[in-house]
Amino acid sequence: xxxxxxAYGPLGRGCMHVCVDMQRLFAEPSPWATPWIRRILPxxxxxxxxxxxxxxxxxxLPAQKPGRGVGTWKRxxxxxxxMAIDNIGPEMVELLPSLAACCPPAAVIDKHxxxxxxxxxxxxxxxxxxxxxxxxxxxxxxxxVLATVLGAIDFGYRxxxxxxxxxxxxxxxxxxxxxxxxxxxxxQVETVEMETVLSNWT
Numbered sequence: 001x002x003x004x005x006x007a008y009g010p011l012g013r014g015c016m017h018v019c020v021d022m023q024r025l026f027a028e029p030s031p032w033a034t035p036w037i038r039r040i041l042p043x044x045x046x047x048x049x050x051x052x053x054x055x056x057x058x059x060x061l062p063a064q065k066p067g068r069g070v071g072t073w074k075r076x077x078x079x080x081x082x083m084a085i086d087n088i089g090p091e092m093v094e095l096l097p098s099l100a101a102c103c104p105p106a107a108v109i110d111k112h113x114x115x116x117x118x119x120x121x122x123x124x125x126x127x128x129x130x131x132x133x134x135x136x137x138x139x140x141x142x143x144x145v146l147a148t149v150l151g152a153i154d155f156g157y158r159x160x161x162x163x164x165x166x167x168x169x170x171x172x173x174x175x176x177x178x179x180x181x182x183x184x185x186x187x188q189v190e191t192v193e194m195e196t197v198l199s200n201w202t
Contacts, residue, residue, distance in 0.1 A: 005192035008158060011201040016131045017047055017055040018152075020116075020138030020145050022099055025062075025083070025092040032083055034139050034169045041096060043165040043194045044137050048102050050198065055106040056125060058116045060144060061085070061093055073113070114144045117151035126157075133158040135197055137165035142173040149181070153188045164193045 022044060026034045048055050063069050066081030077084060085093065094100055095108070109121050116122040126134075134157045136148060145166060152159050161181060168174035181189045 005196045006160070006190055006200055008190065011133060011135065011160065011197065014131055015054065015133040015135060015201060016126060016129065017051050017135045017137065018116075018122075018148060019044060019048070019055060019057045019099070020136065020148050021058055021060045021140075022096050022138050023059055023092070024094050024096060025060075025088060026139060027096055028092070030083065030088070030092075031080065032169075034167050037096075037139055037167050040137070040139075040165050040167045041098070043162070045098055046194060047135070047137065047162075047165070047197065048099060048106060051201065052102045053105045055102070056122070057095055057099060057103065057106060057108045058122065058138075058144070058148070059093055059095065059108060059110045060114075061110050061112050062088070063112075113147075115147040115151055116144075117147075117155070123155065131157070133160065135160045135162060135201075137162045139167040140170075140174075141166045141168040142170065142177045143168075146177060149185075149189060153185065159185075159189045160197065161189055161191045162194050162197055163191050 026032055027037045062083050062085055063077040064085050066084045067074060067078045069077050109116060109125060111119055134152050136145060136159060138145060149159055163178060181191055
């Protein structure tokens with residue numbers, strides 16, 4: 001049974017909410033601030049309040065010290081030396097307080113690159129819980145959310161992207177990526193608003 005926006009039917013027991021990088025370092029004043037992260041926060045809170053046990057948060061951990069990293073990541077952290085953990089403080093990698101308060105029962109998985117798949121912990125967690133469908137929220141649409149979605153597609157997960165619960169520091173590339181999801185990945189990515197998710201996760 002299909003429902004509007006959900007071509008492959010309601011969401012069920014094999015579904016997990018993956019919330020990408022809703023952290024203090026992207027919400028508080030810094031070179032990496034994402035101005036409308038707080039605009040989408042209420043929508044994410046709505047889902048987490050009802051599905052905390054079916055939520056996993058990813059957190060992006062910058063290099064500990066400026067210039068650390070392999071290959072181009074070393075150059076990256078030379079450019080963004082101010083965002084190394086030693087400079088911003090470890091508290092800045094924490095989730096936004098209202099989301100951190102839901103852990104547990106929600107889970108947290110850390111990563112050191114854009115993709116949450118490369119280090120293996122997210123994949124193992126989802127397999128352990130027999131998950132086949134991912135509801136994706138968070139930021140940024142055109143960086144870490146993109147890496148999350150493409151990896152999920154490659155692993156064969158059904159992906160439901162919640163368009164009013166995504167954010168980016170660039171409106172132009174946010175909208176461009178939503179167009180890509182619609183036009184190039186329509187077989188594997190369903191794009192819906194939060195109300196559709198809340199109404200159709202049984």
